[in-house]
Amino acid sequence: MPERRAGYLLGSALLPLMPLLIAWATGAALFGVLVRLSPISTEELVIDPNAFHSLPWYSGLVSNLGVLGWGSAAMASGAAYWVCSLGGRKRAQNAFGGGALLSTLLLLDDLFQLHIVVPKFIGMPKASFYAMYAVLTLGWLVTNWMELRRTRWQLLAASSIVLGASIVADQVLSQSPSQLVIEDSLKFLGIVAWAQYFIFSAMDVARSVITSPGPGSGLIPPTNPIAAISSMGQD
Secondary structure, three states, X not given: OOOOXXXXXXXXXXXXXXXXXXXXXXXXXXXXXXXXXXOOOHHHHHOOHHHHOOOOOOOOHHHHHHHHHHHHHHHHHHHHHHHHHHHOOHHHHHHHHHHHHHHHHHHHHHHHOHHHHHHHHHOOOHHHHHHHHHHHHHHXXXXXXXXXXXXXXXXXXXXXXXXXXXXXXXHHOOOOXXXXXXXXXXXXXXXXXXXXXXXXXXXXXXXXXXXOOOOOOOOOOOOOOOOOOOOOOXX
């Protein structure tokens, strides 16, 4: 009987690793630049600040959870953007794409404290930086409102109100000893609502696309679709 087994192709086996190798190379290059240019020691650069400064493990826990909340919102809205692109839901795709970009920007701001670093670096009031975020958020809301109103917009409204209150507390209570507690508590609650909005909305639109795919999407609806689903994203 002739041999039917295919030969082992090394190139084909390594091809799935290419994205990982690119990410590793980029990370290694970035790390090398940071080590070379950073004014602090390598240990301070790589070790968790809590361990380096002998702080309790829960130091900064609320801030870290907030960063995870922004990241969850960015990932959920990015996934919804991809699902909408598969289902041919252009308006929903635009709405979630803008939400992913906005959530990523807020994530980077919270992670690297851009609202403090950038105003000091370029000599602008911190209030102007907050105003920029407000304009970007308002622009996203107005541009995509016809689509967003079909989602769980109540969560988005709750988040906007509480995050706005956090900014007000930062500006009004700057001389108060309770400023940080009030500001950061409100900020964390706002992040929770923001993340919930995008996670639940992504679930809703995924159900909608899977059970009722748009024309030309290439998706085949199941034989027993869910009876009651969100209509979000059905153009």
